[in-house]
Amino acid sequence: MSKATDIVSPDHAAADHDDHHDHHIPKGLMRWVLTTNHKDIGTLYLWFAFIMFLTGGAMAMVIRAELFQPGLQIVDPNFFNQMTTVHGLIMVFGAVMPAFTGLANWLVPMMIGAPDMALPRMNNWSFWILPFAFSILLASLFLEGGGPAFGWTFYAPLSTTYSGDSTALFVFSVHIMGISSIMGAINVIVTIFNMRAPGMTWMKMPLFVWTWLITAFLLIAVMPVLAGAVTMVLTDKFFGTSFFDAAGGGDPVMFQHIFWFFGHPEVYIMILPAFGIISQIVPTFARKPLFGYASMVYATASIALLSFIVWAHHMFTTGMPVAAEMFFMFATMLISVPTGVKVFNWVATMWRGSMTFEIPMMFALAFIVLFTIGGLSGLMLAITPVDFQYHDTYFVVAHFHYVLVTGAVFSIMAAVYYWLPKWTGRMFDITLAKWHFWCSLISVNLLFFPMHFVGLAGMPRRIPDYALQFADFNKWISIGGFAFGLSQLIFLWVMIKACRKQGEPVSSQVWEGAEGLEWEIPSPAPYHSFETPPVVK
Amino acid sequence: AGSNDVSSLNLRRGATEISGQVYDLHMLMFSICVGIAVVVFGVMFVSMYLHRKSRGAKPANFHENVKVEIAWTVIPFLILIFMAVPAAKTLIAMEDTTEADLTVLVTGSQWKWHYKYMDREVEYYSLLATQREQINNRYNKGENYLLEVDRPLVIPTGQKVRFLITSDDVIHSWWVPDFAVKKDANPGFINEAWTKVDEPGIYRGQCAELCGKDHGFMPVVVIAKEPADYEAWVSEQESIQRQAREEEQRLLAMSMSKEELMSEGERVYNAACAACHMPNGEGLPGVFPALKGSVLATQNDPTAHIEIVLNGKTGTAMQAFGKMLSLKEIAAVVTYERNAWGNNTGQLIQPKDVNAVATGQ
Amino acid sequence: MQHQEYQKYYVPAQSVWPIVGAVALFLIAVGAGNFVIETTRGESGYGDNILAVGIVVLLVMLFGWFRDQINESMSGLYSDQLGRSYRQGMSWFIFSEVMFFAAFFGALFYARVIALPWLSGESNNAMTNEVLWPGFEAMWPLIETPGGVSTTAMSWSGLPTINTVILLISSVTLHFAHVGLEQGKRKQLTAMLGITILLGCGFLFLQVEEYVHAYRDLGLTLQSGIYGNTFFLLTGFHGMHVTLGTIILMVLFLRVLKGHFTHDNHFAFQAGSWYWHFVDVVWVMLYVFVYVL
Numbered sequence A: 001m002s003k004a005t006d007i008v009s010p011d012h013a014a015a016d017h018d019d020h021h022d023h024h025i026p027k028g029l030m031r032w033v034l035t036t037n038h039k040d041i042g043t044l045y046l047w048f049a050f051i052m053f054l055t056g057g058a059m060a061m062v063i064r065a066e067l068f069q070p071g072l073q074i075v076d077p078n079f080f081n082q083m084t085t086v087h088g089l090i091m092v093f094g095a096v097m098p099a100f101t102g103l104a105n106w107l108v109p110m111m112i113g114a115p116d117m118a119l120p121r122m123n124n125w126s127f128w129i130l131p132f133a134f135s136i137l138l139a140s141l142f143l144e145g146g147g148p149a150f151g152w153t154f155y156a157p158l159s160t161t162y163s164g165d166s167t168a169l170f171v172f173s174v175h176i177m178g179i180s181s182i183m184g185a186i187n188v189i190v191t192i193f194n195m196r197a198p199g200m201t202w203m204k205m206p207l208f209v210w211t212w213l214i215t216a217f218l219l220i221a222v223m224p225v226l227a228g229a230v231t232m233v234l235t236d237k238f239f240g241t242s243f244f245d246a247a248g249g250g251d252p253v254m255f256q257h258i259f260w261f262f263g264h265p266e267v268y269i270m271i272l273p274a275f276g277i278i279s280q281i282v283p284t285f286a287r288k289p290l291f292g293y294a295s296m297v298y299a300t301a302s303i304a305l306l307s308f309i310v311w312a313h314h315m316f317t318t319g320m321p322v323a324a325e326m327f328f329m330f331a332t333m334l335i336s337v338p339t340g341v342k343v344f345n346w347v348a349t350m351w352r353g354s355m356t357f358e359i360p361m362m363f364a365l366a367f368i369v370l371f372t373i374g375g376l377s378g379l380m381l382a383i384t385p386v387d388f389q390y391h392d393t394y395f396v397v398a399h400f401h402y403v404l405v406t407g408a409v410f411s412i413m414a415a416v417y418y419w420l421p422k423w424t425g426r427m428f429d430i431t432l433a434k435w436h437f438w439c440s441l442i443s444v445n446l447l448f449f450p451m452h453f454v455g456l457a458g459m460p461r462r463i464p465d466y467a468l469q470f471a472d473f474n475k476w477i478s479i480g481g482f483a484f485g486l487s488q489l490i491f492l493w494v495m496i497k498a499c500r501k502q503g504e505p506v507s508s509q510v511w512e513g514a515e516g517l518e519w520e521i522p523s524p525a526p527y528h529s530f531e532t533p534p535v536v537k
Numbered sequence B: 001a002g003s004n005d006v007s008s009l010n011l012r013r014g015a016t017e018i019s020g021q022v023y024d025l026h027m028l029m030f031s032i033c034v035g036i037a038v039v040v041f042g043v044m045f046v047s048m049y050l051h052r053k054s055r056g057a058k059p060a061n062f063h064e065n066v067k068v069e070i071a072w073t074v075i076p077f078l079i080l081i082f083m084a085v086p087a088a089k090t091l092i093a094m095e096d097t098t099e100a101d102l103t104v105l106v107t108g109s110q111w112k113w114h115y116k117y118m119d120r121e122v123e124y125y126s127l128l129a130t131q132r133e134q135i136n137n138r139y140n141k142g143e144n145y146l147l148e149v150d151r152p153l154v155i156p157t158g159q160k161v162r163f164l165i166t167s168d169d170v171i172h173s174w175w176v177p178d179f180a181v182k183k184d185a186n187p188g189f190i191n192e193a194w195t196k197v198d199e200p201g202i203y204r205g206q207c208a209e210l211c212g213k214d215h216g217f218m219p220v221v222v223i224a225k226e227p228a229d230y231e232a233w234v235s236e237q238e239s240i241q242r243q244a245r246e247e248e249q250r251l252l253a254m255s256m257s258k259e260e261l262m263s264e265g266e267r268v269y270n271a272a273c274a275a276c277h278m279p280n281g282e283g284l285p286g287v288f289p290a291l292k293g294s295v296l297a298t299q300n301d302p303t304a305h306i307e308i309v310l311n312g313k314t315g316t317a318m319q320a321f322g323k324m325l326s327l328k329e330i331a332a333v334v335t336y337e338r339n340a341w342g343n344n345t346g347q348l349i350q351p352k353d354v355n356a357v358a359t360g361q
Numbered sequence C: 001m002q003h004q005e006y007q008k009y010y011v012p013a014q015s016v017w018p019i020v021g022a023v024a025l026f027l028i029a030v031g032a033g034n035f036v037i038e039t040t041r042g043e044s045g046y047g048d049n050i051l052a053v054g055i056v057v058l059l060v061m062l063f064g065w066f067r068d069q070i071n072e073s074m075s076g077l078y079s080d081q082l083g084r085s086y087r088q089g090m091s092w093f094i095f096s097e098v099m100f101f102a103a104f105f106g107a108l109f110y111a112r113v114i115a116l117p118w119l120s121g122e123s124n125n126a127m128t129n130e131v132l133w134p135g136f137e138a139m140w141p142l143i144e145t146p147g148g149v150s151t152t153a154m155s156w157s158g159l160p161t162i163n164t165v166i167l168l169i170s171s172v173t174l175h176f177a178h179v180g181l182e183q184g185k186r187k188q189l190t191a192m193l194g195i196t197i198l199l200g201c202g203f204l205f206l207q208v209e210e211y212v213h214a215y216r217d218l219g220l221t222l223q224s225g226i227y228g229n230t231f232f233l234l235t236g237f238h239g240m241h242v243t244l245g246t247i248i249l250m251v252l253f254l255r256v257l258k259g260h261f262t263h264d265n266h267f268a269f270q271a272g273s274w275y276w277h278f279v280d281v282v283w284v285m286l287y288v289f290v291y292v293l
Ligand code: HEA
Pocket: A153, A267, A268, A270, A271, A313, A314, A332, A333, A335, A336, A337, A339, A340, A341, A343, A371, A372, A373, A374, A375, A376, A378, A379, A381, A382, A383, A387, A390, A391, A392, A396, A399, A400, A403, A404, A407, A408, B036, B040, B075, B076, B077, B079, B080
């Protein structure tokens, strides 16, 4: 890991006369609306993501309540489909991605010794688009005919000829979300390329920065493709084109190719920053440098590159020629190799370390185990002939919640607990956080593990009602779901306490064993961390 | 038969040679994954136990080892090759639809399956048979809740049956777990799949691609019969369907009574129309239009009404029922729609009226 | 860069423009969504008005934002490092645009190379053709769709070729304008930039001509199957980019007249010209894949 020394007066601003407005932090609502400060914007992103997590989670609770028993009880099938769809969309685009962007905002400038993000005003714009975009999406649920009900993957022609009119609003809200993501990613990439402190060479960059650099590249490459896909959905539905209609020479499966060309890299967009986070946390609490730094970088890059040639593993049942099926099967399997390298490196980092198990480390360890379980079920899904059986069952739902909830979301929680003392200057409520961890860990497995079983036993996904042999497991899954949901309220409580500045003040290093530029500036991190870049040796 | 020993924890072995191979593959992949997990987590837990600060562990300082790193790149790669070979073999066998003994055209539509025997004069729709009252928790749920249909697909055992799979509207997916057959039904394209069932039995599956509101209510049921039984069944169906067509012709000359039309109409409506327009005719606002009090179902001239039922409305979810329902059924359902829920037009529509619209007279 | 000679990286104080921009996009999305719904339903509503307001707000935002930036730049607040940020940011933005067009080119290739041959029975789709589309044969341009809609292909000679020449020349003239700027030859700069703008307008004019021709004489419309779809979406989005590019060049022209750029400090000019060259390259691809091949 890079160790910065010789920081030349980090609080240099004090000596600057020409822009004294930088000294005091603007107050009130307008501070947040007009801000160009990477920390403020990071905070906004994180809170927004959390609110969206609760919103999407509430929808998951509706899904779980309906599936608690066989038969239709609470919602009608059409509304159920809207819940599934909007739950997926909100969690992916509203919770996980903005949370990672928020972390990037807070951390990347501090980690590379930059004064702020490279394009601070655009940074604010990227954020503020999001609340508007999601209010459009959520508002469409209340329109006549309801919101989108075609799954977060919006396959044509269900999303075109056979969808409700609110599809137009869905399309445009995805457009502006895309604009936001692209601008956010450009900002991260340019910051990393151009704002590193002197001496911060590529191979000294903290891994969180590396993984985000590669994530940003993926974002810029695939979000425009998603924009293209929704545009074609719009014209097919409203303007009489036939991209996805065989009668006009198009093909509904073409939609899936375009969507998954975006969609698969998208799922790595949601996991690469998590890999970065874990690679920061494990060395700290193992008190030992990260094993295989260089191979971590290469593995991340390989995963990103491979992610462009595996998309059709979501489409094995669409009737591709067998040669294409084999190509996509083999390419997908290959991704296990670099991902395995990462897992092995983490384990090797712990090996012969001197470990302690503070909250961030607990989440990181849970991540390593549970993400790997999700990854291994992914590998099983990659085996085409067996995927014919797994596809569109709860086995897939189990797979992606393991990688997304106990993967991405757990890593975000680990990150928040890890850096929160740096942000607020105080230690969070450790007792509550422990409760949060253990309740989450137990309930999340009760929630998602049995999904493997009902999936293998043949329960399709996206159904509001099911055959009787699935009833027992679904009851337990729902109970796990409610428990996991309630556990997140503990998290909310910890966060509110932290934001109200309760807790013991912490040192600048916070965690014994933490290394990197962000641990060398005071806690709480000053509004402007590095007005003048430190020199990294 | 395979369908009877369904495990609630694991994939089923199924009823065909292929499904058995798929099951074996699944178990192989699963064991390898468990093996990897045990090794990786084992090392991790040992390290967590031994190398704890509270046990006085002092951190080492190594952070690289080229040999180890090469090993854990190459070994997984070899494991993958070991997995890929049998997978590829099974896949190739599954996709080989040549030399079939008979062919069935399977067409999905919202929310039912249509089966057409390509070499015989038999075709019919297959709809969910579970009562609405069971779904709404008013009656007790039967043993095959949501997995039962009015007319299952019937195939012979011991013969290679090829399925041609397509759709009339959105994408569906025809799935019978016991055959390890799951293929998407894409509108405008035909996918092929095949099976060869060894033992007679009833095999149940479901639509496996989100296809709109009633995606969860679109089961697949296949009955495999001994070839002789199968042959008897098809011949019988052929003659029933031939008679029905002749009956149609005769009906054209006759008039049906109001009671007859209304009761038949209600049956047809609940089977074919109620999924969208709802049993009370009120539709789903913004998604499916109401028929109750609608202009189309109450205006004096019924032609437009008959026409839309016959031919559907392009660009919407309203399908052409002309090929799904008989003249009599359409006459009945249109009569029903024009007289139920306070649409008291008093008009009776006869099969010959429908025929007139259908043939453009 | 040595840290002794570190130039302060300018971090703007609070700014009102981003939130204005976010509101603008909100209005545009809501407006466009409702407008689309209302027009297809044949109802009247507020969609178009909201959309129009959104666009106006967006223009106000762009104007205000760029004005602030120009002022900051003119008063020497920008360091070289900041200039690099802008250049890199612009490059990545153009890369994202490339990927946007890639989606539509992808659709074009997929239709030609996969969907249409499959509809006519190739690969594993013999039955598709036999049962669903008997007699259909793949061809490109697709002048008769499987569903039976027929149309006429747009010829590559004539307008498209003229337009190709126009755009190619405009790239050259813009380059010479840039050279003029770097060498301090103001006359060359204004003349060449002016010619570029005229060429851009000429291109757009001919493009409109072509659309009129397609709709009126050829029966080639947005609804005439995958050929018309890819034709209009690709040329249409390209046309929108040319329009935007021309507007950017016009603004640059005004700024040149005001004497804004110096030979070593003209990021805006560079960005505008990159954008123009990019739009040009897209056209060449279009010319080859949409018209000629
Ligand atoms: C963060 C998100 C994320 C991540 C990281 C992954 C990772 C992987 N996913 Fe997953 N996936 C999703 C999110 C994700 N996925 C989502 C959301 C869907 C469903 C979308 C929808 O339809 O709605 C999906 C669906 C999905 C499918 C389609 C299933 C179907 O619909 O039929 C497939 C098929 O191949 C697949 C495969 C994989 C593979 C092989 C990986 C690999 O990257 C995993 C690699 C990791 C490991 C293998 C574990 C660690 C490795 C070792 C310990 C080394 C040793 C191992 C070996 C050498 C064997 N995923």
